[in-house]
Amino acid sequence: MTIHQLSIFIENRSGTLIKVLDALKEANIQIIASTIADTADYGIYRLICSEPMRACDELKRAGVAVALSEVFVIAIDNEPGRAADAVKAFSQADIDITYMYSFLNENRGLLIFRTNDNERAQQIITANNMQIISEEALQSLV
Amino acid sequence: MDNTETLRQPHSSLTGGAGGGSSYFNPSFETMSREQIEALQLERLQKTVRHCMNNEFYRKKFAEAGITPDDIKTLADVRKLPFTTKQDLRDTYPFGMACVPLRDCVRLHSSSGTTGNPTVILHTQKDLDEWANQVARNLWMVGLRPDDVFQNSSGYGMFTGGLGFQYGAEKLGMLTVPAAAGNSLRQIKFIKDFGTTAIHAVPSYVTRLYEVMKEEGVDPRRDTKLKVLCIGAEPHSEEQRRRIEEMMGVKAYNSFGMSEMCGPGVGFECPEQNGMHFWEDYYIVEIVDPETLEPVPDGEIGELVLTTLCREAMPLLRYRTRDLTRVLGRSCPCGRNHIRLDRMRGRSDDMMVLRGVNIFPIQIEKILMQFPELASNYLITLTTDEENDNMTVEVELAQPTDDFKQLLDLEHEIRRRLKDEILLTPIVKLVAKGSLPVSEGKAVRVVDKRKVYQ
Amino acid sequence: MIWNPNKECMSRDEMSALQGKRLHKIVEYVYHNVPFYRNKLQELDIRPDDIQTIEDIHKLPFTTKKDLRDNYPFGLQAAPQSEIIRVHASSGTTGNPTIVGYTRKDIGVWSECMARCLTAYGVTRNDIFSVAYGYGLFTGGLGAHYGVEHLGASVIPAGTGNTEKHLKLIRDLGITGIACTPSYALYLAETMEKLGIRKEDIKLRVGAFGAEPWTESMRKEIEERLGLKGYNIYGLSEVMGPSVSYECQMQHGSHINEDHFYPEIINPTTLEPLPAGQTGELVFTTLTKEGMPVLRYRTRDLCSLMPGTCDCGRTNVRMGRIEGRSDDMLIIRGINVFPSQVESVVLSMPEFAPRYMLIVDRVNNLDTLQVQVEIRQEYFTGVFDTPAAIDALEKKLAAKLKSVLSIAAKVQLKAPNTIERSQGKSAHVIDKRKL
Incomplete structure (x- = not known):
């Protein structure tokens, strides 16, 4: 029995994380847990949140590269x-x-x-x- | 000087190679009887020994051994001659082994040394012509003709596999594609688009090509015109050869060469695939016990020792190759009586041969020790992954760190510097201090898990 | 010294007569052997016998890189396959490279032209000459290599990379000449200084620099730091390779081997010939080539011609420095790169949006190429939630780019809609190099 996690591709430059968090705020989504796996050029921001399906749609609408993983x-x-x-x-x-x-x-x-x-x-x-x-x-x- | 007034006539007749319609490229040399070969060898040995007297190094060695060129009366007298080693080449670096003035040399190849000096091999124009002839003879022997398309997927530049096969294939008259090593997608595109019929590459690269072909949905049997593979410059087992032939659906012929002799072309398999013919009009072949340096009987494994018979710029007398092999025979159903040797069975020193490149562990150590971030313990592992030969260098970090970017940069820099030194890119793994096995006594630095020498 | 005074110091009348004779022959040759040219000439109602003097060249149609692409791989080849002994490849404008086949005689002509260049630089058979262009499909390495051997000097096939070992050989062997790109020459100088090797410790005296544009101030810097004289060498694989033209001791314009390669300068828009001295697009007709002759090939290089006898005694027409391009081609580490090649790769992979950016820079005198592409949102799925998966995608793209471009590019994946929509072609390129 798996749950949905959002995996977000973010580039290593200032402002990219804010863009994601602002979109979640707009959509009134709350973060339960999160972590970032970073490499030299980019990071994968993984997060567990309220209403993951809706969160995913909202982020896509905001132009964020987001995927659902289990x-x-x-x-x-x-x-x-x-x-x-x-x-x-x-x-x-x-x-x-x-x-x-x-x-x-x-x-x-x-x-x-x-x-x-x-x-x-x-x-x-x-x-x-x-x-x-x-x-x-x-x-x-x- | 400038012979360009006449353009090739439209639809001119095919000129063909020196071999014409024969199955031999140099029929008179290739089909000699043993007596003829040995008579020719003695004549050429005497000439070579006299030629060596132009050189200070050999004069000194002869004086030490108390011999003169006149002492070489029979072919067996070759054993009176002193051995030559890679160390001699290093000690006389760069031009101390030259037997002609430098102005008569037109080419120089250099192979990577261990820590000190690289080895330098000089060639006159005639040396290059003879070298090209040996390679052309080999390619003709395995059925290649001027209508064939030959893709040389070997490294160019200082590495002799590139230019050696280029000149030989051009001499034969084939359309020669200097594809060089790497860039598999493009190699496959050319194989298809040019109708390539023959490839020369190190065996591990052929298997790599096959893998990429599979990924790209290319079936070598269905989608290519390949008919011959030439593989060499890297130890491989008979089993590995059979697998390559099975994958690509064509015959794969084993090639032996070394830059000290010229490069590729020294020995090559004929269609019988029963060992490599070493061209005895060009070399005297001896197999000796690496400890006692005494000859070993036919069939027994020993170190290959070669004496050049046609080289002008840098003849080598009784050169210890450090390669271990054995004599299989001196006749063959193909009609060539030139000595047949087994595939190389190992080395009598710690040199590793990976994807055609010779590497000594000390070269790697030298680079690693230049990084203050690294501790002194390291381990080199050679593996065959999915038929690819790879080198992994594990090295301990002096200090722990969690700065991912810094680690990546360090890894990248180590990889780059190693590539600069050994000419191929190893997998570099940074590990925590104390995580590599600590050996008692002489440290084990190399673990060879490849499926070779079996 | 002049390698071949008979061909390098002809009077203008003699040269024109020779060129006219050879032009007639080559037109006849391609008319009978290359359907592409026959059709083109027939469309224009030109028979080989209509071409008798070099002035008649203006009647002939132009050939472009697109023609080479449309006839990939061997469609423009004039000699039968069994006569072709070598192929070289250069960048095409999309996925297919441009393929050029050479007969044994072509290789001989090429070596002869190279020997003329080297002799003009003052190289003799007593020299030890290092070839540090890339070997393989690129014409730089093998082209220069065969020329040095033909001249009789000792050639060191150094190739590219492994700079420290190369410097060791330069010092220990007393290497006197080198062929490489000018930016690599500067990189050598820098590495020398890092290793504490002074220019007094080495014997380099001649440099044959080409394959990328360079300036007079770069020449001064290279000459000063390496202690040699640097000469320009020009060539392109469609015509032959390096040695189409070369500077002499005067270092004032590059002499064209015009008995083999006939040059014209045209207005790239109207295609009308321009008078001597005016800058326009350089066009070459090969007069003696057997493997793949070209008629009025548009090089896209912009420069001017300088007629008249040179102080060195050569009468061969000179070309000035390349002042630019009439297309969007980039030259990176001596390799020609077209943004459209990158586009063809990006379009072939569904994971990416058709938006990309080439960022070219020069770091420590070495050119770098970064290619940015956008991941398509719909292809960014659950499998991409680890760096390893994204790395694998990056590597896949990098391998495809390398197969088409011949040089390695650093790939940077971008989030959707982060690369600005381009307006026109040049908007795909940011070239930070200062030349």
């Missing part, structure tokens, strides 16, 4: 070592985590990640009784 969000206990446990489970099953970021929400940690094999990742999540967060549950955070 990521997993799981909740882990707020104590040392839990993230390691989770990642180890995927690693043992030979599933690659393409990227991952996280945030702390009340008393739990939320890990957001993409894998190279969503179907098998889902099996690992189920088999290990990991607490998966649905898009609705995530939306309720805002």
Whole structure:
């Protein structure tokens, strides 16, 4: 059970991030979590937000190069070592985590990640009784 | 000087190569009996040895060995001659091995050295003509004729594979495309558009071409007129050759050359594909034990030692090639009795041959150590990925950093400087300090995982 | 010294007579061997016998790069394939390069013309001469190479790149002459200074510089920093390659090998011939070429002709410096680049919008080319959410560009609608080089 993340291509020059954030503000979209993967010339701005489908349409209308991608969000206990446990489970099953970021929400940690094999990742999540967060549950955070 | 008054007549008859309708390019030399070959070799050896006396280096060596040219009475007397090594070429850099005045030289090739001096090889006009003849002879031997279109996908410039095949293919009279190495999309376009029938390239590049053909939806059997591949300058196994032939749907012939002898053309397979004929009218071939330097019996692996018989500018006596091989025979159903040698089986030093380029680990170390950002531990790994031979250089960073741009810039600069030194671009991986294996005793700097020398 | 006084010092009358004779022959030759020319001549109702003197050249039709493109690859070739021993390629205006085939005799003529150039620069068989143009399909490397060998000097096939090793050879071998682009000569000077090699440590005395436009002040700088005399060499593959014209010791205009390449200057708009001394477009007719002769080929180079005997004794007409182009071609690292080539690549990849920009610069005396293209919004999908995926797309474009341009370009992907819509052709190029 994946959720929608927005992936936005932004060039490394001043003003490009503002353009994206302004468009989201205009559309009254709230950001729940975000991260930027940067290279020398450009970055990929990844974000989880309220109403991702509408956000995507609004950004496209504003001329932003945006794509929807599917990521997993799981909740882990707020104590040392839990993230390691989770990642180890995927690693043992030979599933690659393409990227991952996280945030702390009340008393739990939320890990957001993409894998190279969503179907098998889902099996690992189920088999290990990991607490998966649905898009609705995530939306309720805002 | 200027012979341009007459234009070629329209529809003039085909002139053909020196070989005419024969299956040999130089019939009288190629089909000699063993006795004839050996008689010619002795005559040319005596001439070469006398010619070497024009040179200070050889005069000194002969004096040390207590011999004179008059001591060479039989072909077996070649063993009385001192060996020549790459180190000798370096010590006499740049022109200390020349046996003719510099004004008689028209070309110079230079191969990358280890750390010190590069090696310099000089050619007179006659040397170039003989070299072109050897290459033309080889190409004719595998069925190529003036109507063929020959695409030379080998590096040009100082690397002898480019100019060597260019002159040879032009001498034969083929339409010769100096495509040079790289730029696979354009290579494939030319193969299709020009109706290329023969390609010369290093084997790993042929497989690369095939991959790109697949990506572009080009089927070499259906969409090209290829009939012959010439591969060489890089160690490869029989299995790899068979795979290349299977992929491209044509015969692939093994070529041996080295810049010290001239370049490509020294040895080449005939259509029998039963080892490479080394042209004994041009060279004396010996196989010796690299430790004792004594000859090894036919069939046993040893180091290839070559003596040039026709070179004017820089003859070499008993040159230790460091290549390991063995004698397969001295006759062949093709009618040529020139000695047949096995494909190269390895090296007796630490030189690596990658995509036709000779590389010593010390060259890489020298560059890496110029970067203060790097620690001293590094590892060179040679792999065959998807049939491509690649070099990965892993090197430890002196200090950890999370500045992505800085790391990219550093990686880029290392790659650029390495390319400047070794002429090909390795994959550079910067790793954290302490993450490469630490060896006890002599550090293991090179891991060769390629499917060669099998 | 003059390599071939018989051809370089003819009286005008003798030269015109020779040119007229050769023109008649070449027209007859292409009429019988190249359907393209036969059709063109028949359309104009011209028979080979109508062309008897060099003045009759004005009756002949022009040939353009577009004609070469339309007849790709071998349509303009006059000799049968078995007689062609070499092909070279230069930039076409779109995806296909321009292909030129040479017979063995053509290569001989080329080497002869190169030997004339080198002799005019003062090169003799005692020299050691390094060729630092690119080898391969580009005519610079092999063209100069065969000429040096023909002259009998020692040639060092250095090629491009590997500058430090090249400098080591220049110093250690006592190399006396070099052929390269003028910007590479400056880069050599800079690298020398970086390595602490002084001009007194090297023996370079002659430079054959060409393949890109350069100025008198660049010449002074190169001569000063490398301690040599720099001479212009001009050529283009459609006509032959380097050695179409060359400077002499006077360094005042480049002598055209006009017994092989007949020059005209025309008004690029009206196509009318211009009188001597006026600047216009340079047009060449090859008088002796067998592989791929061209009649009145429009080079698009703008310059003027300088008739009259030169103080060096040569009577061959001279051409002044190239003052510009009558099209939008760029010369980058000695390689010709047309913005339309980039366009053809961008249009062939659905991932990109048909908007692009070429940014040319010169950093440390080396030309750089950056190509900016816009990702199409509809092609920016979920698969592109990692830098690795975008890098792969960049690499794919870079490989296609290289296959068409022959030089590497740095690709920069832009977000949709960030490149300004272009107004006209030149709006696709920002050339930051100062010449």
